[in-house]
Amino acid sequence: MVTELFKDKKAPYICTPLVGKSREALIHELEMILPKKPDIIEWRADFYEEIADTHSVLLTAKAIAEVTELPFLFTIRSEKEGGERIPLTEKGVVDLLCEICRNSDVDLIDFEVSNEPEYIQTLRKVATENGKKLILSYHNFEYTPHHTEIMKRLIMAEVYGADFAKAAVMPKNKEDVLRLLALTKEMDDRMQIPIITMSMGSLGALSRVNGWMYGSVMTFGVGGQSSAPGQIPIEKLKQLIDLSQETLVDW
Numbered sequence: 001m002v003t004e005l006f007k008d009k010k011a012p013y014i015c016t017p018l019v020g021k022s023r024e025a026l027i028h029e030l031e032m033i034l035p036k037k038p039d040i041i042e043w044r045a046d047f048y049e050e051i052a053d054t055h056s057v058l059l060t061a062k063a064i065a066e067v068t069e070l071p072f073l074f075t076i077r078s079e080k081e082g083g084e085r086i087p088l089t090e091k092g093v094v095d096l097l098c099e100i101c102r103n104s105d106v107d108l109i110d111f112e113v114s115n116e117p118e119y120i121q122t123l124r125k126v127a128t129e130n131g132k133k134l135i136l137s138y139h140n141f142e143y144t145p146h147h148t149e150i151m152k153r154l155i156m157a158e159v160y161g162a163d164f165a166k167a168a169v170m171p172k173n174k175e176d177v178l179r180l181l182a183l184t185k186e187m188d189d190r191m192q193i194p195i196i197t198m199s200m201g202s203l204g205a206l207s208r209v210n211g212w213m214y215g216s217v218m219t220f221g222v223g224g225q226s227s228a229p230g231q232i233p234i235e236k237l238k239q240l241i242d243l244s245q246e247t248l249v250d251w
């Protein structure tokens with residue numbers, strides 16, 4: 001399933017966020033980023049100034065899909081998990097995500113696993129009916145919770161039928177980063193779906209480079225502007241990953 005979306009590319013897939021506020025800014029950002037060769041584009045639509053105008057959002061999604069055939073991830077990150085403040089209720093977000101599933105060329109959508117179970121079930125159904133993949137995610141911009149807490153979120157994502165389970169947490173020290181990596185390996189061994197994990201901030205940047213060694217299939221790199229602390233520019237991220245994959249053959 002992962003390879004079907006990413007053709008025969010090897011994990012980790014480098015995802016780069018688009019955070020422009022307008023259609024023009026987003027297209028400009030995208031054109032600047034494409035030569036850097038990311039594997040997937042994430043539109044962080046919570047930055048979009050016309051987020052409350054469904055027609056405008058659909059037109060912009062169309063404009064993005066016309067510029068690139070790369071896998072296209074659509075995310076409205078909730079404010080409570082580190083996103084921008086937007087004039088939509090949780091129900092409004094779900095309605096918009098349903099519209100995106102039905103009427104756009106987006107390939108994947110992201111929704112927080114802490115949202116209402118009923119909304120998650122709706123999105124799972126609508127995404128499936130329209131051939132879209134669902135990422136169920138968990139973010140903690142304050143600290144790295146106890147591993148049982150992070151595991152619980154990843155398992156919940158799988159139970160809800162996600163195609164990918166994702167967790168992004170903030171470390172306070174190096175031990176937190178190492179804990180996240182060990183947990184990634186453990187969960188990758190236990191779970192049936194691919195997982196995506198990252199430790200944020202400057203300390204956590206290590207996990208963006210070597211998370212793949214522990215089973216994380218995606219890493220977020222900066223193309224234009226970062227969407228979370230600790231993201232590394234795509235070019236450097238690619239070099240570091242390529243070099244380690246070439247040399248550390250048993251990982």
Ligand SMILES: O=C1C[C@@](O)(C(=O)O)C[C@@H](O)[C@@H]1O
Nearest residue numbers: 017075168198200220227228
């Ligand atoms: O969830 C994630 C991961 C992320 O928070 C990061 O830490 O790279 C960046 C977000 O844009 C994305 O939606």
